[in-house]
Amino acid sequence: MRELQKEIIETLKVQPTIDPKQEIRRSVDFMKNYLKKVPSLRSLVLGISGGQDSTLAGALAEIAVRELREETGIQDYRFIAVRLPYGVQADESDAMKAIEFMQADEVVRIDIKPAADAMVAALEANDLKISDFNKGNIKARERMIAQYGIAGSNAGIVIGTDHAAESVTGFYTKFGDGGADIIPLWRLDKRQGKAMLKELNAPVELYEKTPTADLEEERPALPDEVALGVTYDDIDNYLEGREISSEAADKIEGWYKRTAHKRVLPYTVFDN
Ligand SMILES: NC(=O)c1ccc[n+]([C@@H]2O[C@H](COP(=O)([O-])OP(=O)(O)OC[C@H]3O[C@@H](n4cnc5c(N)ncnc54)[C@H](O)[C@@H]3O)[C@@H](O)[C@H]2O)c1
Numbered sequence: 001m002r003e004l005q006k007e008i009i010e011t012l013k014v015q016p017t018i019d020p021k022q023e024i025r026r027s028v029d030f031m032k033n034y035l036k037k038v039p040s041l042r043s044l045v046l047g048i049s050g051g052q053d054s055t056l057a058g059a060l061a062e063i064a065v066r067e068l069r070e071e072t073g074i075q076d077y078r079f080i081a082v083r084l085p086y087g088v089q090a091d092e093s094d095a096m097k098a099i100e101f102m103q104a105d106e107v108v109r110i111d112i113k114p115a116a117d118a119m120v121a122a123l124e125a126n127d128l129k130i131s132d133f134n135k136g137n138i139k140a141r142e143r144m145i146a147q148y149g150i151a152g153s154n155a156g157i158v159i160g161t162d163h164a165a166e167s168v169t170g171f172y173t174k175f176g177d178g179g180a181d182i183i184p185l186w187r188l189d190k191r192q193g194k195a196m197l198k199e200l201n202a203p204v205e206l207y208e209k210t211p212t213a214d215l216e217e218e219r220p221a222l223p224d225e226v227a228l229g230v231t232y233d234d235i236d237n238y239l240e241g242r243e244i245s246s247e248a249a250d251k252i253e254g255w256y257k258r259t260a261h262k263r264v265l266p267y268t269v270f271d272n
């Protein structure tokens, strides 16, 4: 195994194989214990896009609050699923299918288009050119703002969907979808998440769906694998300690090094 590969696997705590049932229990218990440890908290908040990761994290969050209600008798523990389209979302029906599957206690819908467009207009009024890519990150940060607004009104915390296959490449917007309070999927790769959704009897089309951040207008539904230049199969194999082509391994390690700043707290004078 490559030296950096070993270090990355240890850092991201990825296991070469998982028992999906056990990992479901582990994530659910993590969320339950967190809520129990902070008695003022009452809700879990998560944006549901219609993609694999938010379907999984949302389903686990709903199980956690349902069990907490039963075990504690406190009926106001709840999971709030948040729809955050930018105007009209092409795969809206997938998002609704995901929400129906997880049986979310509550659904809040916020169109982020007016806020994102207003921010772009305000920036451009200062002679700044905002690229489609930069605007994509602004959309992701508007989603973060909406979720924190909801959490703030509901004694809630924001769930993030970051997992090992995204973390290794830094494939998320810093303080956008990367901004969250708890990340129950962290340690899992993409195929391990799929296996957990299968175990939960999720609709197949939601976990076989092509992963996309869908943030760009010039390249709608751009597959993550195209943007990254490497497949999730390669990323998962790498994280599970298998040998992959040196070209793919170099790409993954290149992303890992370039995005180191996203996996730490902001740097201070005490950092090198
Ligand atoms: N924006 C989109 O439309 C879009 C679409 C699909 C996927 N994605 C993916 O989401 C991710 C987000 O893009 P991104 O990473 O360019 O934006 P980002 O906003 O997540 O990170 C860039 C920001 O990080 C900070 N930064 C950069 N280098 C730094 C360093 N060395 N030290 C400290 N801070 C530093 C700067 O503030 C910079 O603006 C990418 O992996 C991208 O491929 C984005």
Ligand SMILES: Nc1ncnc2c1ncn2[C@@H]1O[C@H](COP(=O)(O)O)[C@@H](O)[C@H]1O
Binding pocket: 046, 047, 048, 049, 051, 053, 054, 082, 083, 084, 085, 086, 089, 143, 161, 172, 177, 211, 212, 213, 214
């Ligand atoms: N359109 C969306 N509605 C609600 N939540 C969304 C939407 N798009 C993204 N999200 C949230 O962000 C994360 C990350 O998405 P990626 O596809 O990995 O970029 C997603 O899990 C949702 O929680």
Ligand SMILES: O=P(O)(O)OP(=O)(O)O
Binding pocket: 049, 050, 051, 052, 053, 054, 055, 161, 210, 211, 212, 213
């Ligand atoms: O984060 P999601 O739910 O949008 O999943 P994916 O990353 O597979 O698009």
Ligand SMILES: [Mg+2]
Binding pocket: 049, 051, 052, 211, 212, 213, 214
């Ligand atoms: Mg997505």
